[in-house]
Amino acid sequence: MRYCINCCIHLLPNDLHRQCFRCRGPDHNNQKCPVCRGENKIPLYTDSKQMKWLAVLEVRTDHCESWNGFFCLRKGKLCSLMFGLIIMTLVMVSYILTGAKHGLLLIPSPFHYGAFASNPSLMDNESLSDMKDYYQPSKMNISYVKDYPSIKLIIDTITSKIEFITRQRPDLEELRKQEPHMFSVIPNKFLPNSKNPCWYEEYRGNTTTDPYATNSYALYSKRFRIIFDYLRKVFWNHLYHYKDKHYRLRCLPHFYIIGQPKCGTTDLYDRLRLHPDVRFSAIKEPHWWTRKRFGIIRLRDGFHDRYPVEDYLDLFDLAAHQIQSVLQGEAGKERGKRNNIIIGEASASTMWDNNAWIFFYDNSTEGEPPFLIQDFIHAFQPNAKLIIMLRDPVERLYSDYLYFASANKSAEDFHEKVAESLQLFEGCVLDFSLRACVYNNSLNNAMPVRLQVGLYVVYLLDWLTVFNKDQILVLRLEDHASNMRYTMHMVFQFLDLGPLSEKQEALITKSPASNTRRPEDRSLGPMLPTTKAILRDFYRPFNTKLAQVLFDDAFLWKRT
Numbered sequence: 001m002r003y004c005i006n007c008c009i010h011l012l013p014n015d016l017h018r019q020c021f022r023c024r025g026p027d028h029n030n031q032k033c034p035v036c037r038g039e040n041k042i043p044l045y046t047d048s049k050q051m052k053w054l055a056v057l058e059v060r061t062d063h064c065e066s067w068n069g070f071f072c073l074r075k076g077k078l079c080s081l082m083f084g085l086i087i088m089t090l091v092m093v094s095y096i097l098t099g100a101k102h103g104l105l106l107i108p109s110p111f112h113y114g115a116f117a118s119n120p121s122l123m124d125n126e127s128l129s130d131m132k133d134y135y136q137p138s139k140m141n142i143s144y145v146k147d148y149p150s151i152k153l154i155i156d157t158i159t160s161k162i163e164f165i166t167r168q169r170p171d172l173e174e175l176r177k178q179e180p181h182m183f184s185v186i187p188n189k190f191l192p193n194s195k196n197p198c199w200y201e202e203y204r205g206n207t208t209t210d211p212y213a214t215n216s217y218a219l220y221s222k223r224f225r226i227i228f229d230y231l232r233k234v235f236w237n238h239l240y241h242y243k244d245k246h247y248r249l250r251c252l253p254h255f256y257i258i259g260q261p262k263c264g265t266t267d268l269y270d271r272l273r274l275h276p277d278v279r280f281s282a283i284k285e286p287h288w289w290t291r292k293r294f295g296i297i298r299l300r301d302g303f304h305d306r307y308p309v310e311d312y313l314d315l316f317d318l319a320a321h322q323i324q325s326v327l328q329g330e331a332g333k334e335r336g337k338r339n340n341i342i343i344g345e346a347s348a349s350t351m352w353d354n355n356a357w358i359f360f361y362d363n364s365t366e367g368e369p370p371f372l373i374q375d376f377i378h379a380f381q382p383n384a385k386l387i388i389m390l391r392d393p394v395e396r397l398y399s400d401y402l403y404f405a406s407a408n409k410s411a412e413d414f415h416e417k418v419a420e421s422l423q424l425f426e427g428c429v430l431d432f433s434l435r436a437c438v439y440n441n442s443l444n445n446a447m448p449v450r451l452q453v454g455l456y457v458v459y460l461l462d463w464l465t466v467f468n469k470d471q472i473l474v475l476r477l478e479d480h481a482s483n484m485r486y487t488m489h490m491v492f493q494f495l496d497l498g499p500l501s502e503k504q505e506a507l508i509t510k511s512p513a514s515n516t517r518r519p520e521d522r523s524l525g526p527m528l529p530t531t532k533a534i535l536r537d538f539y540r541p542f543n544t545k546l547a548q549v550l551f552d553d554a555f556l557w558k559r560t
Contacts, residue, residue: 148530151419154426155537161429162541164457169465170371175379178361178371182309186252186380191327194339197381198251198323203239205246211235215314216307217283220297227282231317238321240328249320249327250313253281254342255385255495256377258463259351260453262399263391264477267514269346271488274508277340277497279319285347288312289373294356303359319343342495351388352452352459355441367436378466385495386467391477392557393454393543394535398527401449409524415531417448422538425451434458454539457546464549474550478557485509 176183190197205211210232212218218228240247257265272278286292292307319341326339350373357369377384390396401414424447428437437443438458444450463472473494480487488509492500500508526532547555 147415147419148534151422151534152537154422155534158422158426158429158538159541162434164461164545165433165435167368167372167435167462167465170375172379175371175375179376182376183379185309185313188380194323194327196251196254196319196323196339196342198249198320198339200240200247201250203246203248207236212314215311216292216305217286217311217315220304224283227318228314231282231314234321235317238324240324248317249324251316251320251323251343252313252381253316253345253384255344255387256350257344257346257348257387257389259348259388259459260390260396260456261348262396262403263348263389264480265346265348265389268387268389268475268480268491269344270514271484271508271511272344272491274504274511275492275497275500276504277342278344278495279322279341280344280346281315282318283315285349286312286315286345287347287349287353288315289377290347290349290353291356294360296356316343340498342497351463354439355444357439358441367432367440369439372439372462374463374466384467384471386463386472387491387494388456388460388472388474389477389480390456390474390555393456393539394532394557396454397449397451397535400453402524411525411528411531414449415528418451418531418534421447421449421451422534435462451538455542457542457549460546460549476554479554481513 187199190199203211212228212232212235215228217224238248240249257269259265266284269280269284273280288307288311291297293309293312295303295306297304323339323341323343326341354369354372357371361370397418398414401417402409405413424443425437428440428443432440435458438452438455444452460472460474473490475487475490485505543556547553
């Protein structure tokens with residue numbers, strides 16, 4: 001049916017309305033037209049049925065003169081559509097910016113009520129003062145409480161798949177085949193009159209040669225160029241001349257602080273370097289064994305040229321110069337004096353980060369790495385000493401999240417990331433061994449939080465396959481924070497360091513804590529109680545095994 005917009009008289013298809021003066025032409029006069037004056041109201045017909053008089057629509061001729069009725073209708077729908085799109089956009093932007101906090105969004109989080117959705121550094125730093133922080137209890141979010149039963153099922157599945165199987169240690173010849181250049185540079189014997197592993201290496205450059213021109217640490221980092229500028233100036237003064245040849249003293253660390261991140265290794269490093277007999281690499285965390293020798297600067301940036309072992313050894317040149325001064329003596333009568341200076345290295349990734357193996361070594365059966373970092377360190381330094389600082393893995397993970405997360409940090413966001421990471425870890429252990437999952441590069445990059453770093457006993461057992469137990473000192477951050485003097489004395493004794501004066505000891509033990517939690521992170525408060533309960537359940541079997549290996553129930557972390 002068609003209707004005359006002017007007077008609403010029922011028209012048949014293709015009919016020309018003769019009674020409507022508006023339809024008849026431009027001479028239509030509104031004042032003369034009885035319909036337009038409202039004298040003769042005409043009922044509206046729909047499908048040939050007359051409507052009730054209350055439904056009669058009076059249409060005046062001056063209404064919508066610029067549009068026809070159909071265009072009016074389309075304009076209204078268009079406005080409604082645009083308004084709806086604007087509202088949806090605002091909701092989506094709000095979700096992204098706020099991280100679905102405080103229940104302000106129309107769409108609930110996919111991790112609430114037991115639902116899950118499936119689903120990256122470089123200097124690993126750590127915190128000490130977290131042990132002393134006091135937080136007010138947070139308000140309980142009932143939606144996160146309802147997560148617990150569903151996540152507990154995931155944890156139960158993971159627990160049922162845990163098996164601590166001793167790995168097969170590769171033999172020396174296999175290691176030589178993998179890293180022939182490294183074995184050609186580092187000798188199998190060191191100077192007998194030095195406590196620290198050092199040796200003399202012939203230098204074939206001349207006085208115009210820059211010994212650090214190709215050092216990757218100097219090339220890729222502006223922070224270290226000042227250090228290398230100084231080394232260039234003093235390099236020639238420390239060459240040893242013998243039978244018309246030049247020799248430079250090369251050294252490796254006597255001890256390594258190998259982990260873990262966010263467990264106080266920075267504080268331990270800062271205190272140890274105050275000891276008169278201790279030196280460290282020019283860079284606190286070279287990450288050479290775990291990353292740089294594979295060409296990894298930042299995982300997200302892909303691979304670069306591999307850092308050769310010579311670049312790593314350059315980092316110990318400052319300490320080597322001091323050791324050389326002791327060995328040669330400032331006077332002839334002191335020549336042959338034994339060196340007691342030792343060098344340390346404190347990359348907190350050394351204990352756990354073997355993510356690069358899959359790109360460089362042939363895959364073994366079951367997806368486990370055929371070679372680990374400790375295999376190579378032990379091949380060159382079977383007498384090396386290792387220091388490990390640990391803390392409650394639950395608190396370590398939250399501290400790790402607060403330090404490395406860049407935006408939208410909150411207890412709720414942490415909870416959701418934990419839930420997603422647990423689901424991913426469960427998917428791995430259903431198909432692969434525990435060790436294969438712990439060292440799985442793809443899984444570790446996919447998990448929003450680094451759950452695997454807190455599985456201390458898995459890494460420790462692998463280190464114990466190549467090093468003796470008396471070569472490894474394991475400390476707790478909680479003990480270090482409560483009685484620093486005691487833990488430092490344990491370290492001094494472990495490294496066989498000489499006695500200190502009261503003034504030297506006070507300087508070491510009473511210095512302010514290093515690398516504490518940032519004020520803006522403290523203001524976020526603690527994790528949700530439900531999140532803490534979930535993580536306690538997840539880490540419990542690993543902590544139990546750790547306490548058994550170390551014969552110390554303090555590593556159960558029951559009172560933290």
